[in-house]
Amino acid sequence: MALVSATTQNLAAGDRDTSSASGSEFFFNEAQLEQYAQQTLSALALIRHQLQQTEKPFSGILPHELAPALRDIDLEQPLGDSQAALSELAEVYLRDAVWFHHPKYVAHLNCPIVLPSLLAEQVMSAVNSSVDTWDQSAGGTLIEQKVIDWTLQRIGLPAGSDGIFTSGGTQSNLMAMLLARDSWCLRQHPDHLIKQRGLPPEAGKWRIFTSKMSHFSIQKSTAILGLGYDAVIAIDHDDHYRMDAVKLEQAIQQCHQDGLIPIAVVATAGTTDFGSIDPLQAIGDICRHYQLWMHVDAAYGCGLLVSPQHRARLQGIERADSVTVDYHKSFFQTVSCGAFFVRESQHLSHVTVHADYLNPLSAQQEGTPNLVNKSIQTTRRFDALKMWMTLRIMGAQQLGAAFDSVLALAQQTHRLLQAHPAIEVLHAPELTTQVFRYIPRPGLSDETVDEINAQIRKALFRSGNAVVAGTKVNGRQYLKFTLLNPTTCVADMEDVIALITHYGRELSRNAPLNAANQ
Structure with a gap:
């Protein structure tokens, strides 16, 4: 029995000696529960810090501005530490992420997420x-x-x-x-x-x-x-x-x-x-x-x-x-x-x-x-x-009430746009999207109006103060709101519309008049 016990102890010691080389300390199991908990808290702290620092739905960064931050990262050389990796991630991703929960993200069919869904993600990821x-x-x-x-x-x-x-x-x-x-x-x-x-x-x-x-x-x-x-x-x-x-x-x-x-x-x-x-x-x-x-x-x-x-x-x-x-x-x-x-x-x-x-x-x-x-x-x-x-x-009732609230917001936003003298509204929303465009001063060609609306969207995105979508209808350029955030309110939409008209005025100020009207 003594020989067996000694052999068992030697094997165990050998296993411990090679654990770092095999990377076993990185595998989720009952022995790593404390590390898992600390890792989860670190990720939560990072998200908390980022959200508390984020005032806009987007930083406004352009691809060529962000690319250098990733260019020198060598994936063959691991950092070996979760804190270091999270710090790096903050620089190359989280700082410039597009945040769908922000009330002035009104572009695509991306929704803010409910907490029970995040809770499920934690459980399902661990069990896999x-x-x-x-x-x-x-x-x-x-x-x-x-x-x-x-x-x-x-x-x-x-x-x-x-x-x-x-x-x-x-x-x-x-x-x-x-x-x-x-x-x-x-x-x-x-x-x-x-x-x-x-x-x-x-x-x-x-x-x-x-x-x-x-x-x-x-x-x-x-x-x-x-x-x-x-x-x-x-x-x-x-x-x-x-x-x-x-x-x-x-x-x-x-x-x-x-x-x-x-x-x-x-x-x-x-x-x-x-x-x-x-x-x-x-x-x-x-x-x-x-x-x-x-x-x-x-x-x-x-x-x-x-x-x-x-x-x-x-x-x-x-x-x-x-x-x-x-x-x-x-x-x-x-x-x-x-x-x-x-x-x-x-x-x-x-x-x-x-x-x-x-x-x-x-x-x-x-x-x-x-x-x-x-x-x-x-x-x-x-x-x-x-x-x-x-x-x-939550229950289905609360989910439905949340969706009804964005349906109501779409109707309110429609009325705001209809009442605006420099905006052409294309339709009454049946769900939560609204297609429209900015109409600058008279005398500009259709092509110029198209370009101004395309540039409005880009200027907004560059500023990061709001994110809106664009589309084409019958060959003409339009802007589009997609409302899926129950925490977005009418005042938020008034701000977004004000930003659109601000950039629209700036872009149309020096636009050439249509030659036919000169």
Whole structure:
């Protein structure tokens, strides 16, 4: 026994002697809990310090100004100390980060985040579950399914529907187009599975219809899926930037006359620029009549699912064959946190591939819930925990009230812009975006006005005092507000508008008059 004990002690001593060389002190386990706690507190202190020092949503730094700070960093030479690494990070990232929680960040579909989501991030990062299979995630699998089922109920999809968490709207829309394509093929050719045999000869004639205002990921998806950009037919919109249902039906009929094959329609519930919601009921009627797959991209408008006041704006979404939801937009979750939902769960089999080491067929027959069977991803983060914690701490009612508050702010901002003598407003907001432009003194060419509005945005960004977006409509340059921060108030928007007009006056002061008007 003495020999065994001595040998054991020598081995242990040897292990301790080599621990530094092997880097084992950097691995999270029960022996490193104190170091983990101190590291967490250090990171928290850094974030606290940065936020207390930050008065603007952005520092205004340009790429060529920040690049030298990273150029001399040698990643082959570790600092070996978390405090030193955090100090460096403050210089090369945090000091110049774009802060979405700031009330004057009103540019893109980036939301401030709720505390329960941050709490979930702490837990999920430490455990590091991968929710592709039961034997990697256990209860995480069931929590994700519970959040999926809750969302399905909010959408109004029937029993037999299902879903899966995704990285966001682009991946969800890709899944929608994949399932629409493969389901159509299987309906027409029961013996032809695309995932086994590839596309059939007539696939070049398949057509998918969507609004001209829809997200670019629809074209991106058809390209990835072998159908090409030409498979997407863009339908014109009405005066409110919603898909024109009459023109949709005319386009479907024209395709039939041209020997083409309509297979799906994508309706958007919250377009990126205008927040417009396509007429879901009318599109649902058309899809049912022509037996087409109906997908609703509600990546932005999904916040209405919990809205106490405005849920009715999504009337008709329950008729969809598939739906995209981005919790990291209108549910105030950290990136990434999205999901894809399908009316009939069996359609998800189009993405199922069995691997003996991961999700053998026997596991499915035994009833083991392996979520990889319905995902195009294998390894997946436990992002559902963020929504779970948010629902358990805040509740859906408070989430909906927060989204309603930014809907109200959008209406108030619209009235401010309408009343301004030097601003042209393009539309009334249906959700929380507002497209507009600064109109300088009379006599300037359209090209000059375009350039002034582009430069207003750049000047604002350079100052860092506010961050706004830009877009083009009918070839002309516009500015855009995207409001997703419940802590932004009317006074903040008045300040942003004042900044826009200040830079607009400065930029137009020396602008040349249109030669035709001189």
